Amino acid sequence: MYVADSRSTPATAATAAARDRGPGRRAAVAPTVLALGTVSLVTDVSSEMVTAVLPLYLVAGLGLSPLGFGLLDGVYNGFSALVRLVGGHLADRGGGHKTVAALGYGLSALCKPLLLVASSLPLIGAVLAADRTGKGLRTAPRDALISLASPEESRGRAFGVHRAMDTAGALIGPLVAFLILRQAVDGYDAVFTVSFCVAAVGVLILLLFVPSRPRPPATPAPDGAPRASLKAALALLRLPDVRRLALCALLLGLATVSDSFVYLLLQRRLGVADRWFALLPIGTAAAFLLLAVPLGRLADRVGRWRVFLGGHVALLLVYGLLLSGWQSPALPWLVLALHGGFYAATDGVLMAAAAGFVPPELRSSGLALIQTGQALARFCCSIAFGAAWTAWGDRWAVGAATAVLAVCATAAFALRPSATPPHAGTTTDKVSEETPA
Amino acid sequence: MTLRGKLLLLLAALAVLGGVAVASLLHAADRAAEKDRPQAGGPAIGSGRISLAAGADRRIVFRNMAWGPHRDELATVPAGVPAGPRTASGVKCLRFHAAGGTGICLQAVRGTVEDAYRAVVLDAALKERAHYPLPGIPTRARVSPSGRLVAWTVFVGGDSYASASFSTRTAVLDTTTGRLTTSLEEFRVVKDGKDHRAADTNFWGVTFSRDDRHFYATMATAGQTYLVRGDLTARTVTTVHRNVECPSLSPDETRIVYKKRVAGASADAPWHEYVLDLATLRETALAEPRSVDDQAVWLDDHTVSYSLPGDYGADLYTVPADGSGSPKRLMTAALAPAFLE
Numbered sequence: 093m094y095v096a097d098s099r100s101t102p103a104t105a106a107t108a109a110a111r112d113r114g115p116g117r118r119a120a121v122a123p124t125v126l127a128l129g130t131v132s133l134v135t136d137v138s139s140e141m142v143t144a145v146l147p148l149y150l151v152a153g154l155g156l157s158p159l160g161f162g163l164l165d166g167v168y169n170g171f172s173a174l175v176r177l178v179g180g181h182l183a184d185r186g187g188g189h190k191t192v193a194a195l196g197y198g199l200s201a202l203c204k205p206l207l208l209v210a211s212s213l214p215l216i217g218a219v220l221a222a223d224r225t226g227k228g229l230r231t232a233p234r235d236a237l238i239s240l241a242s243p244e245e246s247r248g249r250a251f252g253v254h255r256a257m258d259t260a261g262a263l264i265g266p267l268v269a270f271l272i273l274r275q276a277v278d279g280y281d282a283v284f285t286v287s288f289c290v291a292a293v294g295v296l297i298l299l300l301f302v303p304s305r306p307r308p309p310a311t312p313a314p315d316g317a318p319r320a321s322l323k324a325a326l327a328l329l330r331l332p333d334v335r336r337l338a339l340c341a342l343l344l345g346l347a348t349v350s351d352s353f354v355y356l357l358l359q360r361r362l363g364v365a366d367r368w369f370a371l372l373p374i375g376t377a378a379a380f381l382l383l384a385v386p387l388g389r390l391a392d393r394v395g396r397w398r399v400f401l402g403g404h405v406a407l408l409l410v411y412g413l414l415l416s417g418w419q420s421p422a423l424p425w426l427v428l429a430l431h432g433g434f435y436a437a438t439d440g441v442l443m444a445a446a447a448g449f450v451p452p453e454l455r456s457s458g459l460a461l462i463q464t465g466q467a468l469a470r471f472c473c474s475i476a477f478g479a480a481w482t483a484w485g486d487r488w489a490v491g492a493a494t495a496v497l498a499v500c501a502t503a504a505f506a507l508r509p510s511a512t513p514p515h516a517g518t519t520t521d522k523v524s525e526e527t528p529a
Numbered sequence: 530m531t532l533r534g535k536l537l538l539l540l541a542a543l544a545v546l547g548g549v550a551v552a553s554l555l556h557a558a559d560r561a562a563e564k565d566r567p568q569a570g571g572p573a574i575g576s577g578r579i580s581l582a583a584g585a586d587r588r589i590v591f592r593n594m595a596w597g598p599h600r601d602e603l604a605t606v607p608a609g610v611p612a613g614p615r616t617a618s619g620v621k622c623l624r625f626h627a628a629g630g631t632g633i634c635l636q637a638v639r640g641t642v643e644d645a646y647r648a649v650v651l652d653a654a655l656k657e658r659a660h661y662p663l664p665g666i667p668t669r670a671r672v673s674p675s676g677r678l679v680a681w682t683v684f685v686g687g688d689s690y691a692s693a694s695f696s697t698r699t700a701v702l703d704t705t706t707g708r709l710t711t712s713l714e715e716f717r718v719v720k721d722g723k724d725h726r727a728a729d730t731n732f733w734g735v736t737f738s739r740d741d742r743h744f745y746a747t748m749a750t751a752g753q754t755y756l757v758r759g760d761l762t763a764r765t766v767t768t769v770h771r772n773v774e775c776p777s778l779s780p781d782e783t784r785i786v787y788k789k790r791v792a793g794a795s796a797d798a799p800w801h802e803y804v805l806d807l808a809t810l811r812e813t814a815l816a817e818p819r820s821v822d823d824q825a826v827w828l829d830d831h832t833v834s835y836s837l838p839g840d841y842g843a844d845l846y847t848v849p850a851d852g853s854g855s856p857k858r859l860m861t862a863a864l865a866p867a868f869l870e
Contacts (some may be wrong), residue, residue: 144643151666152623155838157774157822196846212797270643272554277564279557284552294544300535353728365713366698367645367662369685432583481728490727511860 121388124241125250127209127301128234134294135197136258139223140265141287142207145273149280171221173464175228180236180460181325182229185420189233189240189456190304197298198231201291205395207284232460237302239447239455247447252388259381260423263374325457333449335507338462340504341442344404345469347497349477351376351431354410358427358487363419365409377431380439386438388444396445397508403437404501406430411494415487442466449509533846567597569840571862577616581627582653582678590627593617594842595862599625603634608868611845611860622654627651627867629676631704632644635683638761648681651706656811661709664698669685669775669824670865673737673744677705678761680735680744693720699732699746713746717758719767720750727751734775734824735759738782745769745776747784756785756805770810772773775824776831779850783807786815786825786833794820798808802835808838813852828868836864 130382150156183192203223210216235251242250268290272283327332355372358364359517364372391399412432413423448460481487530538567574572595579590589611593604594805599617604624606613622634635646642762645728646663648670665683672679682699686860701710710716713732718725726752734747741761748757748766757766776787784807788800797818804813825835833850834841841862848856860866 147666147684151668155843156824157668202549214796266641272557273644274639275554277555277561279554279561282553282557289550293539293543296539299530356728364662365662369664370643421767432675478728482726485726486728 102127109336112218116294121246121250121253122241124302126204126257127297128238128241129254130195131294131298131302132234132254132258133317134262134290134297135262137265137268138287138291139200139227140262140447141269141272141290142204145264145280145283148273149283150213150216151209153278153280154211161393169238170376172228173210173468175225176232176456176460176464176467177325180232180456180458181234181322183233183456185321185456186326188304188333189237190302192456193230193233193237193296193301193302195294196226196228196233197291197295199226201226201295204284204291208281208291221517232456232463233339234460235443235459235463237290238453239443239459244448246392247386247444248388248391248399248441250388251444252385252391252436255388255436255440256384258383259384263377264382270288277516295439316326325454325461327452328458328461331449334458334462336509337442337446337449337505338465338506339508341462341466342469342505343390343500343504343507344438345466346473346474346498347404348407348470349411349493350470353474353477354414354427355430355485357490358424359415361414361417361490362423362427364424368424373425373427375428376432376435379429380435381432383433384440387433391437391441391444396441399437400441400445401501401505401508403441404497404504406437407527408497408501409496410434411490411497415490415494417487429437445509472480531770543588564596564600564827565598565644568595568841571597572612574604574617575614576619579603579605579616579618579655580653581651581867581869582630582657583869585713587868587870589860590625590632590863590870591845591860592622593862594626594657594864596841604863606860608827608870614820618655620651622865623647624670624681625867626672627863627869628672631672631676632867633670633679633681635663635670635681637798638804646683648679648702650702653725658704659707661702662774668775668780670741671733671735671737673741674739675741677741678703678737678744678785680737680746682733684710696729697731697733699735701735701744710761713766717763717765718748718757719765720755721768725750728807732757734777735777736778736785738778738823747774747776747787754790756787768801769807770805773805776805777825777827779827779830782828784850786827788821788823788825802833802848804833804852815848815850815852816854817846817848817856819856823855826866826868834859834866834868851856 105287112268134255179196183189187287200223203219210219224481238250238254271281272279272286276282277493329338351373358372360368385398410427413427447455477493480492483505538810549574561731574593574595574597578632581590587608588605589608590603590605593599593615595845601621602617603620603622604615604617608617622636624635626633627659627792629745631656632655634651636647638647646667646781647660648663649660650658652658663683665685667681668684669682677700680699682697686759688760698805699713711849714730718730720821721741729750735744737744744759746757749756754774755768755771756770756776758768758769772789773787776785778785785805787805789803789805791801800815802815802821802823802825804815819837821837823835825833826834828847831850832847834845836845839861844861845859845863845866846856848854
């Protein structure tokens with residue numbers, strides 16, 4: 093718990109947060125960020141518990157053939173992008189970042205007990221879709237809260253700390269699930285119940301320890317400050333820096349092949365043994381966890397944009413190694429380290445960069461816009477990659493992805509946004525002392 | 530609310546939610562323990578030796594699902610008295626098949642942090658001849674009639690947040706040479722007369738011919754399933770027919786029993802059991818009205834057996850292979866039968 097970690101005895105969270113953002117404590121991560129990190133950690137423990145046992149539950153628990161279940165992923169991708177935009181918009185529009193985030197976390201928490209009663213593929217698919225709707229709703233407001241709670245100069249680090257905590261939860265979740273199944277054979281219902289309890293704790297920590305922003309005043313906004321509306325959100329793209337950043341994220345997303353393809357290729361091209369296949373995602377996550385904070389700090393020092401682009405250079409190396417087809421025991425480790433490094437250098441860093449260009453009034457919408465563009469581009473890339481694989485085989489598909497990424501990275505380098513964010517001064521949100529109802 | 534108040538509230542919530550979590554865990558552990566106690570009215574089960582050898586008397590070897598100390602062990606009954614007393618071996622498998630004196634057993638290996646799975650090749654006395662690690666959750670297993678070739682299928686997937694895309698991997702092993710094809714996806718695919726290559730190709734449900742060279746299986750690509758005929762020497766598979774899952778080749782090798790996705794069925798129960806005549810490609814619906822999700826097994830050239838959910842997990846049924854008659858329950862609390870003679 094972050095409360096135990098704070099080396100002070102603050103009377104209230106508010107004064108602590110205010111003091112943490114004072115000029116004297118530049119290096120510290122704001123309590124709000126730690127609280128949000130804790131929420132994400134706990135929530136990821138909860139959701140990854142379910143993800144880890146789901147295949148087993150479908151096959152062994154319910155005796156279903158889960159093939160074709162993947163269709164849900166494809167159909168859902170477009171919808172989830174829309175949900176993200178809606179979540180960002182609602183948060184800016186007056187719903188408040190915290191409220192919308194709480195709705196998202198709450199919706200996902202409520203999905204866990206529903207898994208106890210859903211016993212057919214369509215129903216389970218619907219529950220998972222609702223779960224992901226919750227995830228889509230909360231992502232942009234949560235990142236907006238992180239950005240608003242941390243000073244401009246250490247934003248990269250704040251996002252790094254959050255992403256590291258988030259990933260730690262993703263690694264702990266499966267362990268918890270298997271411990272439960274050890275104690276109770278076929279205890280899937282216990283896994284779902286415990287998962288719900290854990291998710292509820294996450295929602296509670298959010299409600300209690302993350303300060304909400306004050307509601308926008310009813311009076312008209314002062315001249316020059318954008319009012320939150322869909323039009324204003326789209327008008328963000330008229331800001332040259334936002335437009336460039338969104339375009340770069342989109343371009344690079346078009347060359348980002350989905351994780352499952354990377355793992356499949358690791359096995360096919362580099363000869364990773366079957367027994368390790370299930371552990372490959374853990375390798376990426378572990379590297380992400382270890383590198384998120386250092387790369388976040390590096391981004392604060394040398395520039396977020398450079399680190400973001402550098403992350404894609406790491407991805408380019410991943411493709412290159414997969415393309416080489418070299419078979420050596422060290423190579424899969426290197427690929428996973430680079431793959432995790434790619435996430436550590438891009439995921440939180442992009443949000444830290446974007447937060448510098450988007451005015452606070454439109455923070456959630458702006459972040460959602462950039463995330464959505466990136467997510468849709470990655471989705472298109474995966475479809476194209478699958479098609480290329482079908483047409484030319486895996487080797488040429490990786491070759492094509494490598495070429496596309498090299499071209500996109502060069503274009504992104506040429507398009508790079510300006511070095512100094514215009515909103516470097518607007519770093520703080522006023523912390524209200526509202527007690528959540 | 531003060532920080533102290535918030536902390537107290539959090540602690541109180543932790544206590545309540547922790548209580549719910551522990552209670553659900555205890556309840557599940559209790560239920561698991563109950564399955565280890567024999568149930569009144571269940572079949573009689575004792576320990577004993579099981580032989581997979583060919584040429585002994587006709588018998589059924591299967592996974593015993595009846596509650597009690599021998600739950601989920603391989604067991605045997607004489608073919609003439611399927612409801613009679615069972616002899617349990619102590620060997621546990623998630624999937625099992627046997628033929629020609631060879632058994633294949635896909636089992637879970639308990640690790641410290643998670644279960645791993647392995648395929649174990651068994652000799653006629655159920656002793657391990659070799660084992661191979663598996664990349665996912667066991668779903669199908671078959672031995673060729675001679676006992677020389679073995680195939681297994683596992684589910685692989687679900688590796689990202691709330692993602693639920695699954696794929697299957699099917700491996701074929703020659704037990705005499707030890708040569709292992711880890712995935713049929715390495716084979717050349719000829720679909721509708723043309724070479725076909727796709728990242729989304731999945732194979733499952735291998736069934737072997739007597740010649741230890743050819744096999745049939747299901748191939749799925751682009752949302753469509755196919756019956757494919759495979760050649761282990763040429764390393765090719767060729768599409769034969771559409772909408773075929775979990776095929777099983779008849780002893781005389783003229784027909785395939787399989788599950789077919791029927792239009793208008795509910796998403797929970799989409800299949801109906803059919804027989805396909807390989808010479809004419811004529812389909813015959815079998816008299817089982819329920820949706821079967823199993824790779825059926827032939828008792829002889831006229832009867833097939835398959836499992837359906839039952840009070841103890843699964844029961845075995847038989848139905849005539851020509852579409853006549855009606856389904857009959859062969860055994861309760863049993864799965865994965867191998868009919869040996």
